[in-house]
Amino acid sequence: KMEQDLAQSLQPGWLGRWEKKIRHLTPGPLIGEGMFGQVRRAQLSTHGRRLDVAAKTVRVEDSQSYRDFYREAAILVAVHQQRNGDGRKSHIIQLVGLITKSVEKYILLEYAPKGDLLGFLRRIGNINEEDLLGNLLGYAVHIARALQELERLRIAHRDVAARNVLITADDVAKLADFGLARDVYATTQYVRANRPGVDELLPLKWMALESIETGEYTCESDVWSFGVLLWEIATLGKDPCYDGRTQLSFLQMVGILRQGIRMKRPPGCPEDLYRLMRACWCDVPATRPTPEGMEKRLMQQR
Numbered sequence: 001k002m003e004q005d006l007a008q009s010l011q012p013g014w015l016g017r018w019e020k021k022i023r024h025l026t027p028g029p030l031i032g033e034g035m036f037g038q039v040r041r042a043q044l045s046t047h048g049r050r051l052d053v054a055a056k057t058v059r060v061e062d063s064q065s066y067r068d069f070y071r072e073a074a075i076l077v078a079v080h081q082q083r084n085g086d087g088r089k090s091h092i093i094q095l096v097g098l099i100t101k102s103v104e105k106y107i108l109l110e111y112a113p114k115g116d117l118l119g120f121l122r123r124i125g126n127i128n129e130e131d132l133l134g135n136l137l138g139y140a141v142h143i144a145r146a147l148q149e150l151e152r153l154r155i156a157h158r159d160v161a162a163r164n165v166l167i168t169a170d171d172v173a174k175l176a177d178f179g180l181a182r183d184v185y186a187t188t189q190y191v192r193a194n195r196p197g198v199d200e201l202l203p204l205k206w207m208a209l210e211s212i213e214t215g216e217y218t219c220e221s222d223v224w225s226f227g228v229l230l231w232e233i234a235t236l237g238k239d240p241c242y243d244g245r246t247q248l249s250f251l252q253m254v255g256i257l258r259q260g261i262r263m264k265r266p267p268g269c270p271e272d273l274y275r276l277m278r279a280c281w282c283d284v285p286a287t288r289p290t291p292e293g294m295e296k297r298l299m300q301q302r
């Protein structure tokens with residue numbers, strides 16, 4: 001079904017407005033690399049102007065990464081197609097264009113000069129700024145809005161985590177990486193699936209219990225991951241840990257979560273914020289907060 005949707009959304013008509021010419025792209029330095037693809041900073045010339053972009057490529061030999069590439073392209077096209085001036089800015093990374101007609105294929109995204117939220121959190125770790133948490137919760141509000149956009153489109157992101165949030169030049173947090181991210185960043189966070197017939201690397205410690213057990217992803221499972229993202233914010237980018245352990249196998253993770261064990265309240269984390277995380281980690285998906293509810297609760301805590 002997904003594949004069909006993808007094929008459909010990538011029909012020439014749909015794509016026409018996004019397709020760019022490879023000769024208008026000037027590749028620059030590598031800013032991310034993984035097993036299946038690369039991200040380069042690049043410049044796109046359009047109508048005599050030069051625009052900074054992040055250009056994501058795919059290595060053509062691999063069919064899984066090819067699927068991920070087209071999945072990401074289709075989702076971004078859908079997201080930016082649907083936006084019809086509801087007055088609110090999108091909190092999903094802006095698609096600039098696609099290059100699909102040359103041998104080398106690219107997804108072109110707005111360039112986010114401040115990099116990803118995880119790196120940002122780790123860099124500010126030693127700065128003692130006043131109201132640091134309040135400012136960081138502003139980013140969380142942005143991502144709660146991104147989840148509302150996805151909910152309206154009935155799209156699950158599947159990999160909500162600080163490493164997949166980008167900070168733009170005007171200090172807005174945007175959700176990114178709808179498919180390739182898992183290879184581009186800290187690969188050690190992805191554990192091989194332990195289900196028959198499934199061979200993929202999974203971001204175990206960000207995943208809802210039901211996603212680990214059944215491989216199903218929903219907007220509610222994204223909310224679970226958002227709770228882990230809040231934990232990353234509250235710890236300024238620590239590696240999620242259960243019982244002091246950061247390296248957990250598939251079966252250990254299932255065992256821990258089934259027993260009802262959850263991550264502890266980080267030192268200095270306000271009770272309200274921890275309560276919100278815990279609500280995201282409810283084992284019944286329908287009882288987790290909605291993205292809209294989370295935005296409201298976060299606004300109150302800032």
Ligand code: ADE
Nearest residue numbers: 032039054109110111112
């Ligand atoms: N890394 C991955 N995507 C990026 C983007 N859009 N801007 C900056 N760095 C990135």
